[in-house]
Amino acid sequence: MVSLNPTDPILFVGNGGGSMLAEIVLGMAGVRFRVQVAGWGDNGLESDGLHASNPLGQVPTLVFPNGTVLTETAAIILTIHDSRPDLELVPTGDSGLRPSFWRWLMFINAAIYPSFTYGDYPQKWADQDQEGPLRTRxxxxxxxxxxxxxxxxxxxxxxxxxxxxxxxxxxxxIQWRPKPDWYQTHAPKLYTIAKRVDDLTVTKRVIARNGVKPLP
Incomplete structure (x- = not known):
């Protein structure tokens, strides 16, 4: 629930970036928060306020009125789960699904995410432009x-x-490279899951605020 109340926590976001997930989770939990948008520059996100709270300049960064800073999407999700287990963001202990959940949560964050870290801005890591071999690979x-x-x-x-x-x-x-059309053809099960999430009311609000397109 986006708010203008100065006593609510601030969520630093980059429109269309990984912070969309934090927006969805906070919205599902009914948490009131203020959005502070950081702009995308040639080398990532640019915002004095963001860098003051998170020197790495990454989103999402959630800043509470008492000064507590919470970063990393998974950390925000697990924090919300602690207070709202009814949302079932994490499978219940007796479901038998937690080992699989932890496995694939780590896989996404440790294996897939770094491919964007290095591929989105290859000029930060190698002497080449955005169309060079680092992005391709x-x-x-x-x-x-x-x-x-x-x-x-x-x-x-x-x-x-x-x-x-x-x-x-x-x-x-699925919002990002290689883009939804590729998933429809090559990963239809993932695309179908994403389409179900796309149709959630809270997701539609985040889509509208971020200015991204609903999945076709």
């Missing part, structure tokens, strides 16, 4: 990773009948 590697995730996906959600935060991650990843 990280994009190719990401396709292999996403096809591996496709092989593991169940229906109607990634873990089967049980919704979890993994489904939100899948929705977010």
């Amino acid at each position: 990280t994009d190719q590697h990401r396709k292999r990773l996403m096809l591996h995730l496709e092989q593991q996906a169940s229906h109607p959600w990634f873990l089967g009948e049980t919704f979890s935060a993994l489904d939100l991650y899948i929705w977010m990843l």
Whole structure:
């Protein structure tokens, strides 16, 4: 629930970026927060306020009125889960699904995310522009990773009948390279999961605020 109240926490975001997932989760939990948009520059996000709270200049960065700073999407998700287990962002302990949830949560954050870290701004890591081999190779590697995730996906959600935060991650990843059309053809199970998330009311609000297109 986006707010203008100065006593509510501030969520630093980059429109269309990974912070969309934090916006969805906070919205699902009914948490009131203020949005502070950081602009995209040649080398990433540019915002004095963001860098003051998070020197790495990454989003999402959630800043509470008492000065507490929470970064990393997974950390925000797990914090929300602690206070709102009814949202089922994490499978219940007796479901038998938690090991799979932890496995694929780590896979997404440790294997897939870095391909964007290095591929989105290759000029930060190598003497080449955005069309150089580093981007090409990280994009190719990401396709292999996403096809591996496709092989593991169940229906109607990634873990089967049980919704979890993994489904939100899948929705977010499909917004980015190699883009939704590729997923429709090569990873239809992931695309179907993302489309279900796309149709959630809270997701539609985040789509509108970020100025991104609904999935076709």
